[in-house]
Amino acid sequence: MDTWNEAGVREAPGAGPLAGLRILELGHFVAAPFATRLLADLGADVVKIEPPGGDPVRQWGEQANGHSPWWSMHARNKRCVALDLKHPRAREVVLRLAAGADALVENFRPGQLDRLGLGEAALREARPGLVIGRISGFGQDGPYRDRASFGVIGEAMGGLRYLTNHPPEETDLPPSRVGISIGDSIAGLYAAFGVMAALWQRDRAGGAPGPFTLDVALTEAMLSMMEGTLPEYGVFGTVRQPQGSRIKTAAPTNAYPTRDGQWLLIAANSDPLFRRLARVIGRPELADDPDFAANPGRLRHVERLDAIIADWSRERDAAEADRILGEADIPSTLCYSAADIAADTQYRERGMVRELDDPLIGRVLHAGVVPHVPEAPGGIRWTGPAVGAHTDEVLAEAGFDGAEIRALREEGAVR
């Protein structure tokens, strides 16, 4: 195991490809903080401004000693400054911090930063060429601009929720959430990408200096992922429908029950794969049966085919069935739970499940740094800090002297 796999809050400061990049985060909840986590993981210096009461995510999920394991990962590698944005002196503090930043990432409601005197013009007066990444529900303009939003609205209006279900002939239940706020995280990922695109252009030799603003909407980030859904509607008028765990155009590929109550995904949806599968499940004759030999037949008789495969899977535990299929080189997988992820060999060997000692909560597991950059791996330099942990340090770097910082704290502007 590499050194970064060993327990310990700080690891050797992996430079990462974003070493030298300075980011100011005015974010809360998931989307903007997720974008800056990705930047910080690759080595950027991220200063997060949050209210003296803390980002609400600090209270989300199960708590240990009053601290959230999610926060431990969500805010890792960031420096946390607690600042009351409504305080009369807050504007000055933000502008002085922005003066030293390459980019700012925020997810306030459109217009809110302008009302605090922190519009794009003011920020760029403090820091010419500042790249500004903005994440909102519906974007910075248009008729829905001022509507309340949150991740589920992005997922639903982007088209994901409609499709996340079994066909109506199989269930009366509504579409399912995917269990995470994926709409927020995808928007954050687009923002991180866009910020780096803008910074590349601004900072390269001969590049256009900008300014560049990234206007990311949750709805639009989701829609951008929807593949042929919109183009096919445009050409054919076809409205894509939910397909459960099958794929409409190929069989067999589905989730099959196992003896130990799990779901095993098997994808044997080509003729050679199906021939191998037929042999593995002890029904080699199926590969020559006119009903099943080719994909069109397998699709026509998919209910019968899936029942035959399920008869085989139901007599085995998931791990055993998965192993048998793997040996026959048939793509299959368990549906990994958190426990399966934590135990997985590949994740461990690649540093993608890391054991850390968080000083606020003790031993914790984090997902690793994505993408992996072998020549300059990012890393987990520290876990999510306490509220205001870096207020003094960051303000001092921005040129506030000790007396000024004390005064700001006494006035309640910072914590």
Added chain:
Amino acid sequence: MDTWNEAGVREAPGAGPLAGLRILELGHFVAAPFATRLLADLGADVVKIEPPGGDPVRQWGEQANGHSPWWSMHARNKRCVALDLKHPRAREVVLRLAAGADALVENFRPGQLDRLGLGEAALREARPGLVIGRISGFGQDGPYRDRASFGVIGEAMGGLRYLTNHPPEETDLPPSRVGISIGDSIAGLYAAFGVMAALWQRDRAGGAPGPFTLDVALTEAMLSMMEGTLPEYGVFGTVRQPQGSRIKTAAPTNAYPTRDGQWLLIAANSDPLFRRLARVIGRPELADDPDFAANPGRLRHVERLDAIIADWSRERDAAEADRILGEADIPSTLCYSAADIAADTQYRERGMVRELDDPLIGRVLHAGVVPHVPEAPGGIRWTGPAVGAHTDEVLAEAGFDGAEIRALREEGAVR
């Protein structure tokens, strides 16, 4: 409507923040081509190398005149070169194209490019400092490196599939797909982000020149989005479970049936929101009922509460119920289908649903460019090209003269 909303294959060449960036794609299916679509949308010059028979996605989904609407969007803004990588002269062609590129993005199985003589050393001999973005199922090393993979395996092993379901007491059905190859697209998004991070460092004044390789695994990209799932398991041993369309920690937030057979998402999971909702559904007394006044009570009695809300929603069409809730400032939304997306005002006004004339298939709808960059908007310069549409143009730029190109074509190396 802005000019880019009007029908017409080419639009005014929006520069985009990635104008001047040159990308070589050795991709197929979804992940790498999605990464380069994002780069091309923001203005990069993407040269895609595909086999003379074409990328398989050209055949995916419904076809119009033998062409795929999905392809129209998937390959837009790219220049397509058809090259048989197994041909003895292919290596020379790729290396000469790489010599003019800033970055290469690929999603072959690990080791496959090395076997073609196109390993990292060879590529960087042709182009020192070439950024190489690699996408694979499990990463470029580790015990699973050589396993077959595809999107669903990334989703399942990353932990998403396990959670995309209703609780077992509500359904016997397996977890659902989300209806798109989201594992591939998320990996592509991480690759696009990583490539820009590496390019920023390489190209900025005083930056480290690299080389930088981005090693993106589908499984790891998915895992990186899973929020508190892994940290909470690490601290408490808690295995996060599927929750259907509810959220475990807040109520009411769910999908409710409507008279016209749709599902309306309502999130009234704070005390003030719930008070407004109670009034809207004609049951104002609920907000003062000890069973429902506060969140813990609402969670304890969530079945009864959801049934009451469903009694209201079932008597109205979805659009009407959504309008009533919107007027009361209660977050709600329909689950948008492709038809809803195409008709949405905000998407149209923001250029996120665009009508284009694809010369191969006629009128088509595309999703717009994300992120929106108001100062330098990317754009749709052309739709997904035919196989080999830019072979001659790109080879000529790389210094092949007409006779050489003819010879390559006669030998079957290019098309």
